[in-house]
Amino acid sequence: MAERKPQRIALLGRGAIGQRVEAALRERLAPDATLAALVRPGKTVPDDGAALAVFSELEALLAWRPELAIECAGHAVVAQAVPALLRAGCDVVIASVGALGDAGVRSAIEEAAGAGQARPIVVSGAIGGLDALRAARRAGLHSVRYTGRKPPLAWAGTPAEARCMLAEVRMPTVVFEGHAAEASRAYPKNANVTAAVALAGAGFERTAVTLIADPRVDANVHELHAEGVFGTLSLRLANAPLPDNPKTSWLAALSIEAALHAHFNPFSIHPSDWS
Numbered sequence: 001m002a003e004r005k006p007q008r009i010a011l012l013g014r015g016a017i018g019q020r021v022e023a024a025l026r027e028r029l030a031p032d033a034t035l036a037a038l039v040r041p042g043k044t045v046p047d048d049g050a051a052l053a054v055f056s057e058l059e060a061l062l063a064w065r066p067e068l069a070i071e072c073a074g075h076a077v078v079a080q081a082v083p084a085l086l087r088a089g090c091d092v093v094i095a096s097v098g099a100l101g102d103a104g105v106r107s108a109i110e111e112a113a114g115a116g117q118a119r120p121i122v123v124s125g126a127i128g129g130l131d132a133l134r135a136a137r138r139a140g141l142h143s144v145r146y147t148g149r150k151p152p153l154a155w156a157g158t159p160a161e162a163r164c165m166l167a168e169v170r171m172p173t174v175v176f177e178g179h180a181a182e183a184s185r186a187y188p189k190n191a192n193v194t195a196a197v198a199l200a201g202a203g204f205e206r207t208a209v210t211l212i213a214d215p216r217v218d219a220n221v222h223e224l225h226a227e228g229v230f231g232t233l234s235l236r237l238a239n240a241p242l243p244d245n246p247k248t249s250w251l252a253a254l255s256i257e258a259a260l261h262a263h264f265n266p267f268s269i270h271p272s273d274w275s
């Protein structure tokens, strides 16, 4: 089966994840594509010698006619830019999955995807096991519980700061207890995985979430436990953080790469995938 490589690819956000994905596109995934980035108005992008069309207005990006966009900017960009891109026929990879905790955003994306005949591609991000959860839910899930642990300073700039002095945390400290709808809203840069679990499994209100500032871990630890008619599932990931952003797991960037590879090569099995 032939590869389906788009020629114009836009990055929505060029932070820790965006820069990794950009490098992967240039080096491996789509070296012949022309790339663009949507940045905040007024933001200057250093000229690092790489050919990159830079837009600060969505309308200008739409006029560039991207065929594929990769969102790695945050919840506001999912709400504001993704529906317009889909409506224009552009497939969009979504990393900030927590934005889909808002039913209004979900239905705007669904409606725009139908109107533009384009695909929203929701990545698994920093979590795994979603294929099993998706299958298991068909026979009924009794409970789904997610527990996330990160080193205390990875919770900086979040409501966790109101629960404890992060720099002085010496014992594992619960900073959030609730369900995935609340978690993904309150922790938009740390709890996108709860939305991915909710979408694959029991839904936002029936996915129990505990978030912990844990000085005993030096990784972003994600634990998932589900029980249902199918049996039980237990999964634990200890993810290395991205050097440029300790809140974000390396695996989140890699999951975008994997989603892009699958998008470009829907049915092929490359020997290079086996190693």
Ligand SMILES: NC(=O)C1=CN([C@@H]2O[C@H](COP(=O)(O)OP(=O)(O)OC[C@H]3O[C@@H](n4cnc5c(N)ncnc54)[C@H](OP(=O)(O)O)[C@@H]3O)[C@@H](O)[C@H]2O)C=CC1
Residues within 6 Å of the ligand: 012, 013, 014, 015, 016, 017, 018, 038, 039, 040, 041, 043, 072, 073, 074, 075, 076, 077, 095, 096, 097, 123, 124, 125, 126, 127, 188, 189, 192, 193, 196, 244, 245, 247, 248, 249, 252
């Ligand atoms: N699904 C998952 O498992 C995970 C998902 N994520 C999601 O991915 C997002 C990106 O993560 P990461 O790269 O580590 O974060 P960074 O903070 O390193 O990068 C985010 C980038 O997006 C840019 N940005 C923010 N708002 C806008 C906007 N309105 N228009 C254009 N650009 C914008 C920022 O620009 P500026 O620097 O100017 O603010 C920054 O360059 C996170 O916010 C989170 O929502 C992250 C980790 C895991």
Ligand SMILES: O=C([O-])CC(=O)C(=O)O
Residues within 6 Å of the ligand: 125, 126, 188, 189, 190, 191, 192, 193, 194, 220, 239, 247, 248, 249, 250, 252
């Ligand atoms: O990258 C991670 O470990 C998880 C994360 O930040 C998120 O889900 O938003």
